[in-house]
Amino acid sequence: MSESQRPYDGPPDYRVVGQHGVYPETSHDEVARFNFLAQMNRHLATKVMPGVGEAFAGRIEPARKKNGETYTSRHEVRKDLVKDPMFQWWSALRRATMETRQQAGRWVTIRQADDLNTKVQELTDGDTRLVLDPAFKQPRSTEAIDHHCMPGSYYTELVPGDVTGAANYDAGIFATTGGMLGRYNDGGGVAVAQWVKKNLPDFAPKRILDIGAGLGHNVLPIAEMFPDAEVVAVDAGAPMLRYGLARAKTMGIDNVTFMQGDVSQLDQFEDQSFDWVQSTMFLHETSYKTMPMIFKETHRLLKPGGIVLHVEQPQYTDDMPFFEQAMRDWDAFYNNEPFWTKMHEIDLDAWMKNAGFGADDLIHGGVAAVVDADVFPEAAKDNEQEDYGRKAAWHVVGARKAS
């Protein structure tokens, strides 16, 4: 019995996560490890990270001003931050927690690799909704570095037919977000689907393309909301796609095809063949060279009147303080998200126009993760933590292609 009578405001117990048919099994202690990591992330965000802001306001910026200098970029702020013990401790603990989360999830999934891989193989073998390309070459943006410190990234296969990387990604999101994305880590997808229903009530897509779909956790709510639509989820990683199809099937969602591909050149699809192209927290994992190609492909693939929506963390605008920009850059430099920094300074409207979309056809909005509020913390109501770059609240940039 806890001695404390404080009202509890922390993450829920890991045991509330959605156990779909290919979810890895977890022992009591493996669950306890995820619980600790979720609590640790929450503590770092609410109790330690605010200290970085206090150190910046209390001693870092004053020291610079004393020398008669001001900040002219987020990079200058970061170079001063890294010398401060509060930033060093928060960062060292955050990085260590991230690495520990990977270790915890990889242990769970690799120890049962045989069972997971067999289960997924049985569910996907001969299914035409899994389209893999054995000759596929990983794009540089995927291959250069293991994104968010996930060893092997989205594509490595430890054995033929391996899905452990995907299962690790799926099983560990709870620990990183403290449940902010809901039972099936799909709070972002649910939010997008609801946003479209509300803001584009007459929109009835027949064919939907999700680019950088991963294991499809954000596209399934869209597929569910439009059950008569044909949905194609494209990703570079075969393990994600295999696991994604198996997962979708056990969740009773049957209108999604999982296809391996490079989303900057989708020659397999004809011009004007989709009503909706969606990306959710994906653009930051591309590159400055490929993003315009992706935007152009999107424009080519859309039917007249079709929509494209990109969901991302907010851009670094002129009215965002350099300190906030520097904090948001943390994942770029210290959590293997290298394009995160440049991507967030791009004028997305200009790039959309360059890709062929009309200035009057651009779409802007905001969404926050939609979760079962009885069980999970709601990002939209969470004013206690900002957790720069991690909060489950995003910006939407998109366009409706001229008819």
Added chain:
Amino acid sequence: MSGGLDPLSLAGAKAKGKRPWFFDNPDTERVMNITLALMQEVAVMRERLDTVERLLERDGSVTREAIETFEPTKPEANERGAMMQEYIARCLRILQQDREAIEQPQEASSEDVAEEFAKTD
């Protein structure tokens, strides 16, 4: 079954991309990483002990299978969550104090005050 893979060594594998170090002395950061891992394992033991206590209260006996399949009720999960919050706050106390110290950069030390209090004139 792990299919011939060694889950222990693969679990702790390094991600591709040179690791950043934040402390001036990387050895300090190594020790911090080991301490954090120990913090995690103590948290795991504490949760397991709590499970055992609750099972004993509920059933009067405990089996390993009962531990593995234990599902806390929401109030129970909240109590365990609160316990974990308290545990982490205790372990990371020094960082809380570092934060509080930022607000008092000119704070006198006890040694300073000792000198002041020892003045005879």
